[in-house]
Structures are given as C-alpha cells and as structure tokens.
Amino acid sequence: MKTKFILIGGFLGAGKTTLVGQLAKRYTDEGKSVGIVTNDQAADLVDTHNLRSLGFEVGEVAGACFCCSFDNLVETCGKLGDGQMPEILIAEPVGSCTDLVATVILPLQQLLGEQFELAPFGVLLKPSHGQKILAPQEGSRSGFSPQAEYIFQKQLEEADYLMIGRADQLSGEAADALRDRLGQVAPDVPVVLVSPKTGTGVDEVLGYIESPMIAGRRLLDIDYDTYAIGEAELGWVNLTADVTPAGELDLDAFVGELVGDVARSISESCDGQIAHLKASIIADDTQAVANVVSNDSPVDIGLASGRTITTPVRVIINARVAMDPDQLETICTSSLKAIASKHNAQAISLSAHSLRPGRPTPTHRVTTS
Structure with a gap:
C-alpha cells in the first residue's frame, strides 16, 4: 500500500505543529501507523521535541527547507516506521517557505508516485497575519517588509484548501471578512475554520485530506528574487x-x-x-x-x-x-x-x-x- 503524504503549510506562528499533532492523534486513534517530519533552517527544534513528548515518531530535516533538501526529506521518511514506511506521513515545512507544490508535492508524485499518495495541500494562516497583510487598516502595517508579505500571499495562492486558525478567538463577523478577503487572493479555494488548540474543525480538515481532491493543482508564478529577499529579512x-x-x-x-x-x-x-x-x-x-x-x-x-x-x-x-x-x-x-x-x-x-x-x-x- 502507498503511504499517504500530508503536507501542512503556513506562515511562521500559524499553529501548524499543534494541528499536525491533532491530525496525528486522529490517525493513531484509528489504529494507523503515523510518522511526522519537521523542518527548519537549523537543528534543535522545539517542535520536534514537543511532538516526540506526545509519543509520536518524528524525523527532522534541518539545515534547509524541504524544497532545497528534497533527498533528505525522502531519506528521513524512509527511516520512520519499524522497518516499514508508516501508513501516514505528515510533514511540516519551514514557515517562511513557499512554492511547495512545484518543489515538493509534484516531484514526489512524478518521481516516487509508486510509494506515496499525495493528499491535497492545506495551508494554515493566523488571523492576525491575514487581517494585517490582506486587509490592513489605513495607515497601519504588518511589521513585515513587502517581500516577506509576498511569501505569505504566495503560500495562500498555491493551497488546495485553506485553514483559518484560532477559530475559537474569532467573531463570526471577523471570520466572514477574512473569508471574503481570501476569496480574492485564492478564488474557488475551500476555506475551513479550525482551532488547532481545541480541535475544532480538525475533522473537517481530515475530510479534505481524505477527499478525492487532486493534490498540487496550483503552480505558482513566483519571483525567486523577491522570495529570497523576504526570507533573508528574518x-x-x-x-x-x-x-x-x-x-x-x-x-x-x-x-x-x-x-x-x-x-x-x-x-x-x-x-x-x-x-x-x-x-x-x-x-x-x-x-x-x-x-x-x-x-x-x-x-x-x-x-x-x-x-x-x-x-x-x-x-x-x-x-x-x-x-x-x-x-x-x-x-x-x-x-x-x-x-x-x-x-x-x-x-x-x-x-x-x-x-x-x-x-x-x-x-x-x-x-x-
């Protein structure tokens, strides 16, 4: 059987690790074997230790993002599991990374399609980032440069489905306004309200992961010069x-x-x-x-x-x-x-x-x- 590969993207601080833990628990409760791969520009991740403390098997790709360490990603996936690849692999990329459809999802499909079944690509966003970057009030700024904001917007554009995090802290009016703004950035992309901390909306996320929706449908038109400047700001x-x-x-x-x-x-x-x-x-x-x-x-x-x-x-x-x-x-x-x-x-x-x-x-x- 193929291993289901689930990639959860999103900007720094969106709550991806908490959501990954919720998803892993759901699959583990169903009796499925689960492996998790974390990713960072340097070693010694809090997230890796956190997920391991919850009892999950976790591999770490350090030193570069998944796209620039593709072979390391594949090798790390192969080391998870007791002599056999887990049924479910959940991967969390660096929060400043984008263009993941072209550099991770489609390469996995085309090069290793006999090993992996690619789930639809979900991107989680923090409401305050969405409100400051997508719909700023007059005279206000997000605190990030236009190049860093460019990365955030590109992450949204390539998603198969989007998740608005911290749903427990959002009013209905604020959630609707953010949905409308996301509809302008990523037309016809489904949007899920989710609270990784409380578990609200996680079952709906699982519904998209298990759906027949094709993974990696949105290839980006991206300027790597702007992308590089945005990452280097951090x-x-x-x-x-x-x-x-x-x-x-x-x-x-x-x-x-x-x-x-x-x-x-x-x-x-x-x-x-x-x-x-x-x-x-x-x-x-x-x-x-x-x-x-x-x-x-x-x-x-x-x-x-x-x-x-x-x-x-x-x-x-x-x-x-x-x-x-x-x-x-x-x-x-x-x-x-x-x-x-x-x-x-x-x-x-x-x-x-x-x-x-x-x-x-x-x-x-x-x-x-």
Missing part, C-alpha cells in the same frame, strides 16, 4: 543550554518568563517584528513549552508540565524575528541567563546558532502538472 536563532537549579524549579513559570523576557527585550531594544518565538524546558520525563506569535500577543503556555523539579533540565529557544540575527542571539542569551539567575539556577553548556536564510535553491522544480 533573523533565525536556535539556542540550547543546560540549566542547573540550586533548589526547586517551576518548569511552567520558568519557560513562560523566559519567552516573555525575550519578547519584551525585542520590543524595547529594537524595531524587530516577531514572527514566532518559542521555548521548551525538558526534564527526564516531562516538558513545558511557551510561545509568542507577534509583538502584541501574550505568552501562551502551549504545553504545561505542572511540575516543580530539582534536577538539571535542557532549555531550547527557537526565535524567528525580522531583525539582525546576531542581535537576536544576544537577546536570547541574556534573557536565559537573567531568568535562570532569577530562579536561583545556572545556565551552562550554552550553544546558539544564528543565521539569515539563504536564497532558496530547489532540488527539483516542476513547471507543469
């Missing part, structure tokens, strides 16, 4: 450290304060625009995760541990912000040390990787369906 920081407490350490309070301090420092010290900022604190048998998805959004404890411990822990920070990556690394490092000191703990073995994404160079690019 500073990328992945930081890891070991934290040793002198006494009791409240995991949820620590990770929440850490993310809040980084976000506050970004807003106060520079004109940086947060696309996604997340951190996890990992003990032997538990984990807590917190994130912020914009400059004006509150800290969300996406995964609470409810635990206080006295043993050493591992802390991971993933920051995606429109600002200089070296400055962002300095902020993340300073915040970690400050919050550790506040909790009577010490951060050691600190390692950070900062970068700006390079120009996307796809392994394959199909120009006709």
